[in-house]
Amino acid sequence: MxxxxxxxxxxxxxxxxxxxxxxxxxxxxxxxxxxxxxxxxxxxxxxxxxxxxxxxxxxxxxxxxxxxxxxxxxxxxxxxxxxxxHRVTLRLGFSWLLPDPWAQQSVSRFEEDTGASVDLTRTDDPLQALRQRAVDIALVRGDVDAPRGARIMRLYDEPRIAVCSERCDLARLGHLDWTDVRYWPLVVNTVSGTTGPWSWPVDERPTQIIETANYDEWLETVAANRGIGIVPEVAQRRTQHPALRFVPLTSAPPSPVSLVHFPDARRTLIRRFLDAAVPE
Known part of the structure; x- marks a missing residue:
């Protein structure tokens, strides 16, 4: 029958x-x-x-x-x-500082609902890891240049904040306006950074750019007073570095947070994670 x-x-x-x-x-x-x-x-x-x-x-x-x-x-x-x-694992790739409390809430909901587990994979370039199928989903901040055929789910926007060395003149100011960033040397994480010269119109971009290749290099370069950085506010809560100071940033556009995945990979498991990932 x-x-x-x-x-x-x-x-x-x-x-x-x-x-x-x-x-x-x-x-x-x-x-x-x-x-x-x-x-x-x-x-x-x-x-x-x-x-x-x-x-x-x-x-x-x-x-x-x-x-x-x-x-x-x-x-x-x-x-x-x-x-x-209980033996199934979903691999979530990220470059630095998973958003909180989104990450903890989403992973917990997914694991409770499915019985599967989430493997948190730290990588300098989550999108490259996704292209190589080393992760199932990539969490990406900023504008996304997604691989061909990939799908993007925008979660929410994070506010930005300025960060500088304790020895930098900016540390003594009460705030920094987005339009004034151009007058400071800007340290950029070219692989997974959320802010770079691409964030401004061509005629308003910072004139001096110091490039780094990952978050740790970016952090230490700012701490060494080579320039200032612009990051999502989560960095202020999560970064413990005695040489850094955070400065409020006004008029800055928000930084989007997105999940990127291929639709042909582990469809049911990924769909369940995307359902759990929607902010409450």
Whole structure:
């Protein structure tokens, strides 16, 4: 008989709720679709599983006997899936400082909902790691130059802040305006930085750019007073460096935070993570 798992889950849900409408809500399908699924099951088994009336739904004797076996089968299947799920890992690539509390909340929701785990992979270039399939999802800040065929889900925007050495004149100012950044040497992380000369129109760009290749190089270059940096505010909460000072930045455009993935890779697992990643 051509009986599918969806038939069994639909039957069990209706039997449990004694209601097609409540069972449809649980299964996240429409009531007509659920009714058709149950009718298909009855047709393929050539039996009547429910007595239906306008007021209530009851199991027939055959349906009650069938339910005992269906619940046993579904329970065994769920246990088997749980065992496998605990061995499944989703690889999330990031370059520096995962956003908080988004990261902790999203990973926790995903792991609780799926039983799978998240492997947090620190890499200087998350998009390159995604291209090489070394990660399943890349978390990227700033404007995204995504690989061909990849999809981008924008999560939210982070405010920016200026950072400089304790020996820098900027440390004694109360704030820095976005339009005045051009007058300071700007230290840029060319691989995964969120702010660079590309962040301004050509005629408004900083005239002196100091390039670095990763976050650690960028951090130490700023600390050495080679120039100032512009980063999302999360860096102020998470960076402990005695030689650095953070300065409020006014009129700055926000820095977007996005997730990038390939649609042909681990579709179900990635979709579940994307659902968990939407900020509350």
């Amino acid at each position: 051509d009986v599918e798992l969806r038939h069994l889950r639909a039957f069990a849900a209706v039997a449990r709720h004694r209601s097609f409408s409540r069972a449809a809500e649980e299964l996240l399908i429409t009531q007509p679709a659920l009714s058709r699924t149950v009718a298909q099951l009855e047709g393929r088994l050539s039996v009547r599983l429910f007595d239906r009336s306008s007021r209530h739904v009851e199991l027939t004797d055959t349906g009650a006997e069938f339910l005992v076996h269906v619940e046993r089968v579904l329970s065994t299947l769920d246990q088997a899936i749980a065992v496998v799920s």
